[in-house]
Amino acid sequence: AQSVAQPEDQVNVAEGNPLTVKCTYSVSGNPYLFWYVQYPNRGLQFLLKYITGDNLVKGSYGFEAEFNKSQTSFHLKKPSALVSDSALYFCAVRDTYSGGGADGLTFGKGTHLIIQP
Amino acid sequence: NAGVTQTPKFRVLKTGQSMTLLCAQDMNHEYMYWYRQDPGMGLRLIHYSVGEGTTAKGEVPDGYNVSRLKKQNFLLGLESAAPSQTSVYFCASKERALSSYNEQFFGPGTRLTVL
Numbered sequence: 001a002q003s004v005a006q007p008e009d010q011v012n013v014a015e016g017n018p019l020t021v022k023c024t025y026s027v028s029g030n031p032y033l034f035w036y037v038q039y040p041n042r043g044l045q046f047l048l049k050y051i052t053g054d055n056l057v058k059g060s061y062g063f064e065a066e067f068n069k070s071q072t073s074f075h076l077k078k079p080s081a082l083v084s085d086s087a088l089y090f091c092a093v094r095d096t097y098s099g100g101g102a103d104g105l106t107f108g109k110g111t112h113l114i115i116q117p
Numbered sequence: 118n119a120g121v122t123q124t125p126k127f128r129v130l131k132t133g134q135s136m137t138l139l140c141a142q143d144m145n146h147e148y149m150y151w152y153r154q155d156p157g158m159g160l161r162l163i164h165y166s167v168g169e170g171t172t173a174k175g176e177v178p179d180g181y182n183v184s185r186l187k188k189q190n191f192l193l194g195l196e197s198a199a200p201s202q203t204s205v206y207f208c209a210s211k212e213r214a215l216s217s218y219n220e221q222f223f224g225p226g227t228r229l230t231v232l
Binding site for chain 1: 121157158159160161162207209218220221222223224225226
């Protein structure tokens with residue numbers, strides 16, 4: 001079975017400071033990892049994904065994430081936070097052993113990111 | 118392209134009533150999904166479809182039915198609504214090619230309240 005944990009319900013960061021949103025996962029095989037962002041009253045938007053290769057993945061809006069296999073983590077980062085980054089962030093995983101690629105992702109519970117001016 | 122659209126955006130039902138949520142996508146995606154989002158619980162998969170005429174159960178399928186009669190549409194039905202089905206419902210779709218790698222595209226959601 002696959003699972004993902006986002007240990008922080010909320011992260012507060014001052015504008016201009018670096019931000020990190022944490023995510024850890026558990027899979028049987030190798031993971032495919034995703035980050036999505038949800039703005040108020042909107043659907044989820046894809047930010048970035050890790051499939052294989054370079055452990056540092058760059059995505060939309062200046063976000064990046066670092067895959068760490070030994071720590072089973074995929075933390076989302078940004079060097080300088082903007083007030084407009086305030087949103088709900090979801091980490092998601094699927095196991096390479098899951099059949100066919102058809103079934104849905106397993107999502108974390110989400111982390112509210114609040115950027116203070 | 119409109120992407121993934123959902124109708125209605127909001128709905129209030131009384132316990133025992135039925136309704137159908139419609140999801141439509143114009144990206145020619147093979148795979149479609151229905152999730153529900155509840156506070157503090159993330160998104161949970163209700164049902165999914167790998168193509169026209171096929172559906173499968175997800176993590177929380179009880180109380181819901183689905184149909185995929187056309188490739189571009191995925192319907193979610195509640196036959197007898199219960200207060201526990203109060204939630205925000207999201208539809209998503211994904212390309213089939215290299216499907217394990219592909220991200221899902223989400224609709225804007227339907228906020229359902231069951232009284």
